[in-house]
Amino acid sequence: METIEDVLEFAVNEGEKAGADFVEARFEDLKLHTLIREKDTMKDVLSSRRRGIGITTYYKGVQGFSYTAALSQPDVQETVLRAVKIAKASEPTARLRLPFEKDGKLPDIRTPLEFKVNKHPMKYSLAYKKDLVDRASSTALSYDSPKANSIIGRYGELSGIKMLYTSENRLVSYKPIITDLRMTVIVKDPKTGELLRAGDGYGGAYGLDRWEQKGRTPEEIATNAYNWAVEKCDAKKPPAGKHRVLTDPDLTAVLAHESFGHLTEADGVVEKSSPLTGKIGQQIANEGINVIDRGINPGEGGLWLPFDDQGVPTANTNLVENGVLKSYLHNRGTEQAVPDSGGLSGNARALNYRFSPIPRMKNTIFLPGDVKTEEEMLELLGTGIYSIDTSGGSVSMSNFQFFALRGYWVENGEKKYPLRDHLLTGNILQCLLQVEALSQKTVLLSGYFGGCGKGGQNGLSVGMGAPHMLFSEIQVGGES
Amino acid sequence: MGKVEFEDIKGYLQGLADDTIKYGVSKYPGMEIESYLMYGYESEISIEGGLPKALDGFGGGIGVRIADKKCVGFASSSGLTKESLFDTVDDAVATMQAINATDEKFHGFADPVKRHSVDGDFYKPILDLTSAELIQMVNQITSEAREVDKRIATIMGNTGIAYGGFAVANNRGINNASTSVASFIVIQCIAQEAGSDKRKIGFEFDVSRSRELKWDGLAEKAATHAVNLLETKKLNKSEPLPTVWEPRISSTYIMSSLSPALNGRMVVEGRSRFADRIGEEITLKEFSLYDDGQIPEGLSTSAFDAEGIPTQKTSLIEKGVLKNFLFDSYYSRVFGTESTANASRSGQGFTSTPQIGVTTLIVPEGSKNVETAINEISEGIFMQDYVMGLGHSDPISGDFSAVAPQSLYIKDGEIAGSLDPVTIGGNFYKGLNEIRHLCTDAILTPWNIKIPTVVIDGFTVSG
Incomplete structure (x- = not known):
């Protein structure tokens, strides 16, 4: 019986025989576990196997992509022939092409790379993971003034194998791993009857011992979520308008991703939809700002991504150095089309086997500054808004919006009262020129839940990181 | 798996769903079992900034729920081989047993409901649209946009078709199937004045399951709109x-407010402000809201919901008064009412347990x-x-x-x-x-x- 490697090699050969200039055949066999508990009951217990093949063919710089969930040789043959056919049919309409050459220097990794962690989740039973959710849930439900109106405890895990075979007759293979534990608490404001939510949790390339570390235990996560929800009972909306704003590392990390990272994705550059098109070498941010995008982080956490979905090793990409734009995030075609913009970065990523890889972020990180503590950052803020945590954000053209879940109104460096959910918005390129300070403390975020959306590929795991960041001015949405 | 003709999808999936139930019932006597199978084809062409991209594929898979008394588990797998169907049943049982969590409010999967319901409209020529024809459409609409104004800096055109179906069966006698088709075209133009960073978007689209796409004039409308906003x-x-x-x-x-707030799960689990307010005025009396799973042109209209219950029209708010919430079978039993046939499954369907979702919401x-x-x-x-x-x-x-x-x-x-x-x-x-x-x-x-x-x-x- 043929192995999956044989099937992928067969697909590449068939594609070339049918006239493709280059073929990438990508296989994944992933196991996903999701546990969701509501109050006293484990409501969703899911075990999913995601297995399939996606084939990208290139013809005169134009790609055709086909996928199949059926893995027999005839199914795969039919799939690759369809991919070649649609690439050829599209080719005459091209006004832009993204051809690339075979590259003999790219790696051939037949033994799958593995991420080394203590307490690898695949070695532990589902019951062990259920216990993490139960401990967090019981803690959240143990508080009673007020009692939680609703709680949601979640554990998610992705593991398995990914493989790619290309026209360079090479294979790369690795075993991704993501674990995630989250708690959301909703309390009813005893005074107004309003429902207020808050959450805490962590995800990324972690072993299960992550949730044994101080500050990360299920009990501590649940206590944070509960306390922050209760604090919102006394919280106010910020006054709408322009304010000095301090963002905490979680929120700054999302800003790094949403508001800046997307603009550096090179498909937007070659298609001229990104406002950073043609700005390599230009000062786009204050001098203190350095942004990188990398596939492998030191230690645990973040997203572990040794290769992208074109089999390119992930680079440590310097996007911004001392405020100057240095690189874009490339796939193999855009890298050839935009010379002197950082080189091959390993950013071709697909949501799953049903999608073709497009330029996406790896771990996008604002490097830290020199301010030592949160207190010192608050002093530098003086009077304004301290915005904490986020439910996400987006960017369109150069406009960004993101949503802070909590915060404080600060006067003369002191927290005066807590804030409700509020919106931060503005023009990202102006905003990066208004950064006054960065702290030394950074966080690295990733996870199984949520994820990044682009081009119909929504929910892709990415990593992001940042310290506290102080802005001289940001537009804040609220009430007058 | 290969290609299955549109007319044969229901029978194909119902046959496999039935095989799965028979396998589960005989191997795991006394347990409840529900299988959900999906099969579909999609084809999509885009031209962004002059760069064409084409995608197509056949997808499918199975999701199985297993219950042993009050203990429930779920497993899913892509692909529709007999082997993967039966493996998924075994995995669901193993997952349920590993977690071993009881849910006192669980009273079994959905019971069959007799009610007349039909799939949404179906325009057969959509099935016959070839990749080559889709490419021509998107080429033409993007070319038209380019002609409108030189301040149009970037053009994105996108068109596609999809068809497929699902079957859901359980040990209580449900074995129902639905099929649907859809086609769409989108044009997006970004206008930019030379030498300025200011950019504005214009976009237009048409989506249809029941007729040919109408895209005459969309390119000009989108481009003109963007330029006018500069x-x-x-x-x-x-x-x-x-x-x-x-x-x-x-x-x-x-979608960001009433859609979650009237979801029966949110209501039962304490995340809706309207939980105990049926019969009360919650909006102005000029406002009404319905969910209609039978509107013929609705993109999510199907004869059955994701648990196999015939879909219906549900009155949620009538002249400002709260009338009902949306339910699947589980939450309707907890709440003490009937399912409104709003079970839906996200993503490709088979990868998810039934959740409560809207079909088509209508604000008169x-x-x-x-x-x-x-x-x-x-x-x-x-x-x-x-x-x-x-x-x-x-x-x-x-x-x-x-x-x-x-x-x-x-x-x-x-x-x-x-x-x-x-x-x-x-x-x-x-x-x-x-x-x-x-x-x-x-x-x-x-x-x-x-x-x-x-x-x-x-x-x-x-x-």
Whole structure:
């Protein structure tokens, strides 16, 4: 019986025989576990196997992509022939092409790379993971003034194998791993009857011992979520308008991703939809700002991504150095089309086997500054808004919006009262020129839940990181 | 798996669903079992900034729920080979046993319901559209956009078709199937003045399951719209103003507020402010809301929901009074009512357990046409195209804050130019009591909401 490697090699050969200039055949066999508990009951217990093949063919710089969930040789043959056919049919309409050459220097990794962690989740039973959710849930439900109106405890895990075979007759293979534990608490404001939510949790390339570390235990996560929800009972909306704003590392990390990272994705550059098109070498941010995008982080956490979905090793990409734009995030075609913009970065990523890889972020990180503590950052803020945590954000053209879940109104460096959910918005390129300070403390975020959306590929795991960041001015949405 | 003809999909999936149930019932006597199978084909072509990309594929898979008394588990797998179907049943049992969590409120999977229901409209020629024809369409629409104005800096065109079906069967006698087709075309243009960083978007689309796509003139409309927005001014104030929400925007308002708040799971689990308010007035009496799983042109219309129950029309709010919530079989039993046939499964369907979701929400029109409504506004904001941040707002408290990047200024009853981005803040639910007008221009948006332009007082606008 043929192995999956044989099937992928067969697909590449068939594609070339049918006239493709280059073929990438990508296989994944992933196991996903999701546990969701509501109050006293484990409501969703899911075990999913995601297995399939996606084939990208290139013809005169134009790609055709086909996928199949059926893995027999005839199914795969039919799939690759369809991919070649649609690439050829599209080719005459091209006004832009993204051809690339075979590259003999790219790696051939037949033994799958593995991420080394203590307490690898695949070695532990589902019951062990259920216990993490139960401990967090019981803690959240143990508080009673007020009692939680609703709680949601979640554990998610992705593991398995990914493989790619290309026209360079090479294979790369690795075993991704993501674990995630989250708690959301909703309390009813005893005074107004309003429902207020808050959450805490962590995800990324972690072993299960992550949730044994101080500050990360299920009990501590649940206590944070509960306390922050209760604090919102006394919280106010910020006054709408322009304010000095301090963002905490979680929120700054999302800003790094949403508001800046997307603009550096090179498909937007070659298609001229990104406002950073043609700005390599230009000062786009204050001098203190350095942004990188990398596939492998030191230690645990973040997203572990040794290769992208074109089999390119992930680079440590310097996007911004001392405020100057240095690189874009490339796939193999855009890298050839935009010379002197950082080189091959390993950013071709697909949501799953049903999608073709497009330029996406790896771990996008604002490097830290020199301010030592949160207190010192608050002093530098003086009077304004301290915005904490986020439910996400987006960017369109150069406009960004993101949503802070909590915060404080600060006067003369002191927290005066807590804030409700509020919106931060503005023009990202102006905003990066208004950064006054960065702290030394950074966080690295990733996870199984949520994820990044682009081009119909929504929910892709990415990593992001940042310290506290102080802005001289940001537009804040609220009430007058 | 290979290609299955459209006409054969139901029978093919129902046969496999039945095999799965038989396998589970005989191997695991005494347990309950439900299988959900999906099969589909999609083809999509885009041209972005002159770069064409083509995608197609056959997908499918199975999701199995198993229950042993009060213990429930789920497993899914892509692919539809006999081996993978039976493996998935075994995995569901193993998962259930590993977790071993009892749910006292679980009373079995859905019981069969006898009610007449049909699949949505079906326009057969959609099935015959070839990749080559789709490529020609997207090539033509992007070429047309390029001809409109030299300030159009980037053009994105996208078109595609999809067809497929699902079957759901369980040990209580359900074995039902539905099929559907869809086609769409989208054109998006970005306008930019040479030497300026200011960019504006115009986009138009058509989506259909029941007729040929209509895309004559869409390119010109999108491009002209974007160019016309290039000249903007600042609002320079922060105060409560009447806001006009065109259907594309008012549908996201409902999607971010009432859609979750009237979801039976949110109600039962303590995340809806309307939990104990059936029979009470929760909006102005001019406002009504229905969920209709049988509207023929609805993109999510099917004869059965994701548990195999015939879909129906459900009245949620009638003349301001809260009438019902949306339920699947589990939460309807907990709440003490009947399922409204709103079980849905996200993603490819088979990868998810049934969750409660809308089919098509309908907000009936009022009596004022949009022009007259605008004429009555002395100062206000016309929100169009898209608003950022509604989906990140908190549907539980209803507090929202959003950015309208391309709104228009209304002064003395007239549109008085395009604005720099403004923020809008307030509370979704409070806003439903401050609706000034529901207009007469309802359309079915791609977010499965049929809604007219809505004029609302009291939100803070700032910019």
